[in-house]
Amino acid sequence: MPRVSDKALDAARIGDLKLRAAYEHCRRVNAEHGKTYYLASMLLPPEKRPYVWAQYAFARSADEFVDSLIAPDPAALQTWGEEFMAALAGEGPVPGDPAAVAMLHTTRRWQIPRVHIEAFLESMQMDATITGYQTYADLEQYMYGSAAVIGLQMLPILEPQTPEATARARALGEAFQMSNFIRDVGEDLQRGRVYLPQEDLDSFGVTRESLQAGVVTPMIRELLKFEIERTRRLYAFAEPGIGMLHPTSQDCMRVAFTLYGEILDAVEKIDYQVLTRRASVSLPRRLAVALPAARRAARARKAHRPVVLPTTASAPEEDPERASQPSS
Incomplete structure (x- = not known):
């Protein structure tokens, strides 16, 4: 039986099996933990839905490192974030986390500025040490x-x-x-x-x-x-x-x-x-x-x-492992 994500992945022209599995993982995480967000995502054109699922699952993966009531692990968040940013720069392998695999592909596909990912990871690290904010301006930061x-x-x-x-x-x-x-x-x-x-x-x-x-x-x-x-x-x-x-x-x-x-x-x-x-x-x-x-x-x-995907969408689908390596 086809997965719920298959139509969207086909529409987005995502053919690589590792990528498809990563995006399906993200969809399941979104459907289970972010019901309103997931419901809204299903109203987008099918070819755009996987990228929204990837963003949600990536954010949740980061959040879980510091929000666990049993075993928060900010050091693991630091390592996970550094590995992702290195892979994004083409200076390291793709992390094993499927949410990171899908987010790496999403970030490249839509040319999401690196500074946005860095700012997100910095705020997640703040949760490891900061328990309150003195002013609303501090909270806004x-x-x-x-x-x-x-x-x-x-x-x-x-x-x-x-x-x-x-x-x-x-x-x-x-x-x-x-x-x-x-x-x-x-x-x-x-x-x-x-x-x-x-x-x-x-x-x-x-x-x-x-x-x-x-x-x-x-x-x-x-x-x-x-x-x-x-x-x-x-x-x-x-x-x-x-x-x-x-x-x-x-x-x-x-x-x-x-x-x-x-x-x-x-x-x-x-x-x-x-x-x-x-x-x-x-x-x-x-x-x-x-x-x-x-x-x-x-x-x-x-x-x-019809939704016009970025120019990279019409190119042959990259192997996520090869895509992480710097060009020679």
Whole structure:
């Protein structure tokens, strides 16, 4: 029986068996751990979906090195990141991690700037030693690498129609990240981290100790309301950017925009009880948003030109091991 990814891999003209296996691994990781992200990716033209799966799985692989509650291993993250960057530069072999194999191919195929990968890896390393951020500006510096550059990495695949889309993509990445921070306050505390700025905690009279007590006090509730409103302003700034993308990309991003934004609604619906509960958008709601969007996306693919892949897409598929070696 054909795999779910086969149609997309065929459409993307990815024929190398090692690459196909790596991308299928990424798809499974995305489907299991990033359901909203995966649902949105399925609205893209098939030939673009594998690259989105690769970006998600690569980010998750890095995250797992430092987010494990049992055995975090920042030294392994450092080695993994250095091996990937060396392979990207043609100075070393492809790492064994299939997410890295697929991301290496994705980065080359879409000419994703190296600095975006470096910024992401730097932020992941920050999680190994930094447990809090004094100001929102400090948190923004972290989010640039952990979230904003994810939006920037996605942009070539989404085909922006104007340079103005760049700032909107960066803001949307931050909005998604802040939504997760607000939802996951309790979970992050288990790892010894607080991603809400200390200056905000101080303003509302909230301490780490009061968060760790697990009871949402009136001060904590007001703090969360403040962070939610700040995040909604990010979404408001980012929203016009969806219309700046190619028509075949807009429904994908509209679904992600809507469902990630509704995480904030879900927090409000559980009365801000994020210290002991996980707010979530229900499956029926996700489907109610995604199914009409899927129909619109199908119409968009018929109405607009076929997606033009980068020039390397028409070249014979490279062996990933040979592609990592410097030219003579």
